[in-house]
Amino acid sequence: xxxxxxxxxxxxxxxxxxxxxxxxxxxxxxxxxxxxxxxxxxxxxxxxxxxxxxxxxxxxxxxxxxxxxxxxxxxxxxxxxxxxxxxxxxxxxxxxxxxxxxxxxxxxxxxxxxxxxxxxxxxxxxxxxxxxxxxxxxxxxxxxxxxxxxxxxxxxxxxxxxxxxxxxxxxxxxxxxxxxxxxxxxxxxxxxxxxxxxxxxxxxxxxxxxxxxxxxxxxxxxxxxxxxxxxxxxxxxxxxxxxxxxxxxxxxxxxxxxxxxxxxxxxxxxxxxxxxxxxxxxxxxxxxxxxxxxxxxxxxxxxxxxxxxxxxxxxxxxxxxxxxxxxxxxxxxxxxxxxxxxxxxxx
Numbered sequence: 289x290x291x292x293x294x295x296x297x298x299x300x301x302x303x304x305x306x307x308x309x310x311x312x313x314x315x316x317x318x319x320x321x322x323x324x325x326x327x328x329x330x331x332x333x334x335x336x337x338x339x340x341x342x343x344x345x346x347x348x349x350x351x352x353x354x355x356x357x358x359x360x361x362x363x364x365x366x367x368x369x370x371x372x373x374x375x376x377x378x379x380x381x382x383x384x385x386x387x388x389x390x391x392x393x394x395x396x397x398x399x400x401x402x403x404x405x406x407x408x409x410x411x412x413x414x415x416x417x418x419x420x421x422x423x424x425x426x427x428x429x430x431x432x433x434x435x436x437x438x439x440x441x442x443x444x445x446x447x448x449x450x451x452x453x454x455x456x457x458x459x460x461x462x463x464x465x466x467x468x469x470x471x472x473x474x475x476x477x478x479x480x481x482x483x484x485x486x487x488x489x490x491x492x493x494x495x496x497x498x499x500x501x502x503x504x505x506x507x508x509x510x511x512x513x514x515x516x517x518x519x520x521x522x523x524x525x526x527x528x529x530x531x532x533x534x535x536x537x538x539x540x541x542x543x544x545x546x547x548x549x550x551x552x553x554x555x556x557x558x559x560x561x562x563x564x565x566x567x568x569x570x571x572x573x574x575x576x577x578x579x580x581x582x583x584x585x586x587x588x589x590x591x592x593x594x595x596x597x598x599x600x601x602x603x604x605x606x607x608x609x610x611x612x613x614x615x616x617x618x619x620x621x622x623x624x625x626x627x628x629x630x631x632x633x634x635x
Contacts, residue, residue: 361614
């Protein structure tokens with residue numbers, strides 16, 4: 289074009305499309321003011337060599353899941369009263385680290401990433417408390433573990449003031465939830481014990497497609513708006529396993545029941561992710577590198593919805609007490625909503 293810009297809206301000096309004349313670019317894509325110009329042009333020779341990129345983020349996410357039903361119920365016909373022991377939902381923010389390391393050339397780059405979240409909730413109530421009328425007790429756990437490993441090839445390009453990238457590469461992910469409850473009770477002269485457990489896990493290997501970018505707030509700004517989007521489809525297996533037991537012991541008789549079920553199916557695991565936030569870049573004086581700090585909102589969706597298993601166990605004394613342990617496990621679906629704080633270096 290007549291003004292020296294290429295078809296993506298960038299001139300030979302790395303102008304960011306905001307009316308800047310351009311101060312030239314160093315190896316880190318900086319314009320000389322210590323700030324990224326937001327638009328390192330692939331065809332302009334702005335990068336004199338590969339740029340290394342290393343960073344870490346701490347994501348704080350609240351899981352919202354289709355929890356499996358895991359419970360143990362005791363019906364005391366003498367009192368009368370019903371005791372129900374269930375597993376609580378995960379309703380808190382949990383920290384989940386993300387690490388990445390990569391290298392970016394003038395147009396092409398490669399980056400490896402790892403992310404993992406371990407979340408859990410445990411409840412406990414003693415079987416007997418001196419000086420009280422409590423004659424029941426329980427232990428309940430709800431644990432979630434999810435992680436993803438991916439290797440991504442990236443192609444960077446510019447559109448006016450926006451520095452963008454497309455990424456494609458392999459990904460492996462694993463997703464598991466384990467829920468269990470164990471309860472005890474003393475009703476009349478009967479001792480009751482029950483357990484219910486559900487385990488669901490999915491894993492697979494497949495492809496991940498990413499699109500992201502950033503834009504400076506103004507000419508030669510150190511602050512940038514940025515976004516990242518990623519969609520993954522993985523092929524693997526989903527497993528659902530359940531176990532239940534119920535027992536009753538009194539001076540004259542004993543009753544017990546133990547049951548379980550398991551299923552494994554070939555399934556697709558879909559993962560969708562999006563980030564939107566602010567990043568601040570600055571040039572270090574004691575190292576030939578740039579540092580960045582970012583804060584963003586983050587949302588993830590995990591879906592492996594195939595497979596179903598159910599189990600029920602009973603133990604009772606006619607006219608006195610009845611107990612039921614129940615557990616089911618169906619496909620996994622999880623929404624993660626929260627925010628992320630990250631930092632890293634480019635050199």
